[in-house]
Amino acid sequence: MTTTxxxxxxxxxxxxxxxxxxxxADGPQWILKDSWTEATRHLHAIPRNPELLIFATIQPIMFxxxxxxxxxxxxxxxxxxxxxxxxxxxxxxxxxxxxxxGVGVAxxxxxxxxxxxxxLPMHQGSVLIGRTLSDVVRNVLTFVVMLVVxxxxxxxxxGTLLAALAATGLMFIFSYAFSWIAALIGLSVGSVExxxxxxxxxxxxxxxxxxxFVDPANMTGWLQPIAEHNPFSxxxxxxxxxxxxxxxxxxxxxxxxxxxxxxxxxxxxATRKFARSTSA
Amino acid sequence: xxxxxQGLASRVSGAAVIADDLxxxxxxxxxxxxxxxxxxxxxxxxxxxxxGAGKTTAVRVxxxxxxxxxxxxxxxxxxxxAEPTKAKARIGLTGQYAAVDERLTxxxxxxxxxxxxxxxISTAKERGRELLERFxxxxxxxxxxKGYSGGMRRRLDIAMSLIAKPSVLMLDEPTTGLDPRSxxxxxxxxxxxxxxxxxxxLTTQYLDEADRLADDVVVVDHGRVIATGTPQVLKQQxxxxxxEITFADPCDADRVVEALREQxxxxxLVLDERRRVIVPVFExxxxxxxxxxxxxxxxxxxxxxxxxxxxxxDVFFALTGHGASENGASADAESESEPEPEPEKVAS
Numbered sequence: 001m002t003t004t005x006x007x008x009x010x011x012x013x014x015x016x017x018x019x020x021x022x023x024x025a026d027g028p029q030w031i032l033k034d035s036w037t038e039a040t041r042h043l044h045a046i047p048r049n050p051e052l053l054i055f056a057t058i059q060p061i062m063f064x065x066x067x068x069x070x071x072x073x074x075x076x077x078x079x080x081x082x083x084x085x086x087x088x089x090x091x092x093x094x095x096x097x098x099x100x101x102g103v104g105v106a107x108x109x110x111x112x113x114x115x116x117x118x119x120l121p122m123h124q125g126s127v128l129i130g131r132t133l134s135d136v137v138r139n140v141l142t143f144v145v146m147l148v149v150x151x152x153x154x155x156x157x158x159g160t161l162l163a164a165l166a167a168t169g170l171m172f173i174f175s176y177a178f179s180w181i182a183a184l185i186g187l188s189v190g191s192v193e194x195x196x197x198x199x200x201x202x203x204x205x206x207x208x209x210x211x212x213f214v215d216p217a218n219m220t221g222w223l224q225p226i227a228e229h230n231p232f233s234x235x236x237x238x239x240x241x242x243x244x245x246x247x248x249x250x251x252x253x254x255x256x257x258x259x260x261x262x263x264x265x266x267x268x269x270a271t272r273k274f275a276r277s278t279s280a
Numbered sequence: 281x282x283x284x285x286q287g288l289a290s291r292v293s294g295a296a297v298i299a300d301d302l303x304x305x306x307x308x309x310x311x312x313x314x315x316x317x318x319x320x321x322x323x324x325x326x327x328x329x330x331x332g333a334g335k336t337t338a339v340r341v342x343x344x345x346x347x348x349x350x351x352x353x354x355x356x357x358x359x360x361x362a363e364p365t366k367a368k369a370r371i372g373l374t375g376q377y378a379a380v381d382e383r384l385t386x387x388x389x390x391x392x393x394x395x396x397x398x399x400x401i402s403t404a405k406e407r408g409r410e411l412l413e414r415f416x417x418x419x420x421x422x423x424x425x426k427g428y429s430g431g432m433r434r435r436l437d438i439a440m441s442l443i444a445k446p447s448v449l450m451l452d453e454p455t456t457g458l459d460p461r462s463x464x465x466x467x468x469x470x471x472x473x474x475x476x477x478x479x480x481x482l483t484t485q486y487l488d489e490a491d492r493l494a495d496d497v498v499v500v501d502h503g504r505v506i507a508t509g510t511p512q513v514l515k516q517q518x519x520x521x522x523x524e525i526t527f528a529d530p531c532d533a534d535r536v537v538e539a540l541r542e543q544x545x546x547x548x549l550v551l552d553e554r555r556r557v558i559v560p561v562f563e564x565x566x567x568x569x570x571x572x573x574x575x576x577x578x579x580x581x582x583x584x585x586x587x588x589x590x591x592x593x594d595v596f597f598a599l600t601g602h603g604a605s606e607n608g609a610s611a612d613a614e615s616e617s618e619p620e621p622e623p624e625k626v627a628s
Contacts, residue, residue: 121368
């Protein structure tokens with residue numbers, strides 16, 4: 001035992017050694033480990049708050065049941081309505097779930113947890129990386145429930161399993177990009193309530209003025225070009241093609257490019273915002 | 281470590297924390313307008329001031345959360361602005377809110393912060409258990425924090441900031457929002473840490489808190505340091521305990537002062553359009569009946585004679601000529617000022 005070793009000696013937590021500590025490591029190499037540590041914080045919480053997961057699945061289940069049984073007879077679509085609308089509901093639900101990232105970030109901010117994390121010698125980018133990645137896990141869990149319900153109402157993968165996996169993966173990549181927008185919103189509004197409304201409200205026009213639920217060709221004239229160029233339409237079209245076994249053409253690549261672009265821009269903005277965020 | 285920082289560190293080896301001429305504005309508000317202070321190693325410094333005085337901003341600069349417009353800050357001689365991560369490895373921060381994750385258990389919270397300090401997981405766990413024991417939270421260690429009381433959360437919060445044996449502990453208003461019993465428990469804890477030699481920077485709005493816990497006090501107001509000294513010196517400046525006499529007729533003021541002058545241990549003040557007189561005393565005990573007797577003997581009519589202990593308001597009155605509550609910068613005043621002890625009324 002030497003007097004310079006700060007962790008040696010009697011383990012009395014009150015005997016806090018004032019000598020400089022040399023064994024606390026830091027640096028960019030910690031990004032993976034710190035992101036994982038932060039992700040586990042959120043993953044621990046999932047089984048402890050099953051009600052959150054249950055509520056997150058109720059809405060998509062309701063959407064599947066309502067759209068399929070209420071609109072089926074009256075909506076004109078190029079293919080069978082169940083096969084048409086369910087990829088749209090999938091895409092919408094997976095995208096909506098990205099907003100929970102903003103709610104979680106706002107919660108951490110308002111409780112002072114972000115202040116504490118920012119005062120730690122950890123890799124600072126890890127807080128948001130850990131958060132967005134753990135939210136993907138939660139999103140996958142709700143998706144599995146939704147998939148079971150979709151099969152129950154008659155939805156089938158008409159293409160290969162690989163194509164279906166590609167469609168699903170594409171939705172999650174797209175949603176991951178949007179979780180960075182949500183993180184920026186959460187850090188900007190700073191309260192859970194505001195993050196809840198600000199995070200979701202703009203997603204309604206984004207997902208409804210699109211090809212997710214109806215064929216844009218049947219929309220009012222001025223809405224048609226908006227719906228057709230909406231990146232969410234491109235995502236839905238690509239996923240619908242892959243789930244139904246026809247060629248998505250360039251849509252999958254365009255959707256992927258949108259996701260990549262949004263991730264690059266908003267991850268940077270959110271990280272920069274994080275570096276200046278303190279609780280009120 | 282840069283050579284200049286090293287040089288400075290060796291010159292001021294007694295100070296674990298140095299804030300040097302810090303400036304920071306938020307829009308029109310000058311949160312810090314040239315704040316300087318030092319925390320000597322192994323001591324507790326109380327940063328005392330009303331809401332909006334700049335206490336929290338000072339702590340946030342020292343913990344790298346806020347970048348000052350100018351000025352320098354050092355932790356253990358490490359330049360906080362130049363080497364923030366290195367500085368962060370030396371500090372433990374307990375902010376204004378108990379920053380605990382209520383979805384995790386007490387032990388998980390400690391372990392999590394330990395891992396983010398990059399302690400080996402076994403060390404984080406071991407120290408986590410020790411701290412839970414020391415902070416009287418063993419029974420709750422495996423319970424989810426959601427069910428903890430406010431006092432338990434605060435204790436866990438402080439424990440979390442100690443997990444990596446920081447050389448400086450920063451406590452930003454650690455008892456604000458706590459009930460009186462939890463407040464006393466947190467005081468005991470901080471006192472014990474102080475006796476153990478933990479270098480601590482403590483911000484508070486409460487004079488009694490600074491009085492009890494701090495070795496030295498720095499009083500801030502409007503982003504400036506307006507006084508420094510030990511709590512004893514500060515209280516002497518303020519006058520400490522006193523009795524207050526209120527009466528209806530301003531013409532009686534001089535007679536009241538005359539009647540009570542012998543009781544005073546300092547300058548007698550006449551306030552409130554000459555309807556209130558404040559008599560500083562060394563010891564409140566017995567002073568109120570004595571004052572009543574003297575006023576009766578001089579046949580001066582009065583409304584009230586009360587004994588009072590000095591409050592933050594008095595410190596501010598003595599130092600600045602205005603009270604802490606009329607500080608102007610109280611836009612973020614979410615916590616009301618110290619509930620004053622019920623004045624002991626003897627006559628009306």
